[in-house]
Amino acid sequence: MTKILVVEDDKNQQELYRQELIEEGYEVDVAGDGREAITKVQEARPDLVVLDISMPGMDGIEAMGKILGGDNRIPIILNTAYSSYKDNFMTWSADAYVIKSSDLTQLKNTIKQILESGGQQQTE
C-alpha cells in the first residue's frame, strides 16, 4: 500500500489528514515536526511526504533540505496556510505547493497526480 507521511504540528489537523487520506486508500503516518519527519522518512520510507512549513522545533523548509539530502527522489508536497512562502526559493525543491484548506480535495488531487507521474511534477 502507498505510504504517506504527514508532517503537521496541530493535533486536530493531524487527525483530519489521517482519516481523510486513509479513506483514500493510503497508509498514513504522522510526524509532529521536522526532526521527527527526518527520522520517520529514514525508518519508514514513505512514498510521499506532506509537509507543513511553520512548525516548532525544525520547520518544514529545513526538514525538506535534509530529507532530500538523504533521498533526492522522494516526492514532497508543501502544505501551508501561507501563500507567501511560494516565492521563496527554498520552497522550490518541493514537487508541489498546496495552500491549507479544510477541504482536502486539492491536496488529494495533487497527491494522486504526483504519485501517478512518478514525482516528476515541478513547482512553477
Added chain:
Amino acid sequence: MDRAQADVLDNTLVVLLAGGQGERLYPLTRDRAKPAVPFAGSYRIIDFTLSNAANSGLRKINVLTQYKSYSLQRHLQLGWNIFNYELGEYLNVIPPQQRMATMWYRGTADALFQNIYILERLRPTYVLILSGDHLYKMDYARLLHYHVQNAAHLTVACIEVNREEASRFGIMQVDDENRIVDFDEKPAQPKPIPGRPGAFLGSMGVYVFNTEELVRQVIADAKRDTAHDFGENILPGMIRDRDVFVYNFTDGAVGRPYWRDIGTLDAYWQASMDLLGPGPSFELADTQWPLRTYQEQHPPARIISTQGTGDGVAANSLVSAGAVINNARVTDSVISPGVTIEPGASVEGSVIMKDTVIGARAKVRNTIIDKNVHIPAGAEIGFDPDTDRRRFTVTDSGLVVIPKELPFEQPTEAVV
C-alpha cells in the same frame, strides 16, 4: 555607462566557485585550494578573477570555498577587504553550510543548489558564476549587457580553442544568432565552428544566469543522479527549451585577448613564462585594469654585483619586493617576495616562491619551487630527470616541482 547598465551590475551577484581540489596542481595544492596557489610573485590565482569582477564594477561577491580553505580565506581577508557594506558592496567567503544536504559539494551545480538560501536572501536578478583558476582580463559588464540584450536565460562565455585542446573543454555549436544549438562535454570528436575547421568554441566555465532560472535548474539537477556539473548536466537540457547564448571572450577581453586555465603544473609554468619578456602575453602592469592582491611589507628587491666575484643579473624576469639576488644569475624566471639567491647560483626558466633560498653555486632550471624551501649549496635541479624523479614531482614534459617547506637534510648527490 547609463543608468540601466549600472542597474544590471547592481543586481548581479557574483558567485566564485573556489572549492575545487586542484589535484592536477599537486604538490602546489598540498596545503591550499587551487585559487590560493601563489602566482606571478605576489599574487594568488584567484586575484585575477576578483580583479576582473572589481574592475567590471561588480561589488557583490560570494566566494564559495570547500577544501583546504585556510590559506584562501586568509588571503581574501587580508587582500580583498576593500568593499564597503554600507554602499551595498561585499565579498563574503562562504564555506559549505550543509543546509540542503549533509555532504560537500558534488559539483559546480550542487555548489549553487546548496547555496539557494543565499540567492533567496540576496535576490539578485542575475548570477554571474566564475571559477577562481583562470588567468585572463575580461570586462564582465559587457558580458552581462549582452545577456540582457538577448533576454537570455543563460549566457556561456567561450574561447576559441584548437582541435588538440577541444577534448578538454565543453564544446559548443551555435547558430547565426549565437544561440547554442549543441553541446558536448570533453568530446573525442569535437564539432568545429561552421566554415572554420580546426577552430572550436570551448566553455570558459563562466556563466550568466537569470536567478530564477538558475534556481529551477539546480533543483531539477539535484533530483537527478548526475555529476551535478553545469556543463555536463545542466547545459544540454537548457539548450533544448531555453534561450541560451554564447558570448565570445574576445568581445569582452581587456587588451590583447589572453586566457589560460592554470589547471596543471605545465600550464602553471607556461602561464608564468607568459608574464615575461617585452610585450608579454599577459601584462601585469596595467593601469587601465589594475590587478590587485595582498602584499606584505618588503624592502625593494636588491640585486648585488660585487666586482670581480661574478655577476648579479636578473634578465627577462619578474623580481618581487624583498628578493635578494646576490652575485647570482636569474633568467626567464619569476622570483617571489623574500627569495634569496646566493652567490654563484643560477636560476633559469623557473618559478621560485616566497622566502625560498637558492644556496650558493646551486643550479636550478625549469623548476617550480614552492615557499620556504632551502636548496642546498651546489645542488643541481632540472638537469637530470632521473635524479630529480627520485626526490621531486617531475611532469611528463620534464618540469620539476618541489613542494613547500621540503627539508633537505642530506646534501644532494650533486654537491661538490
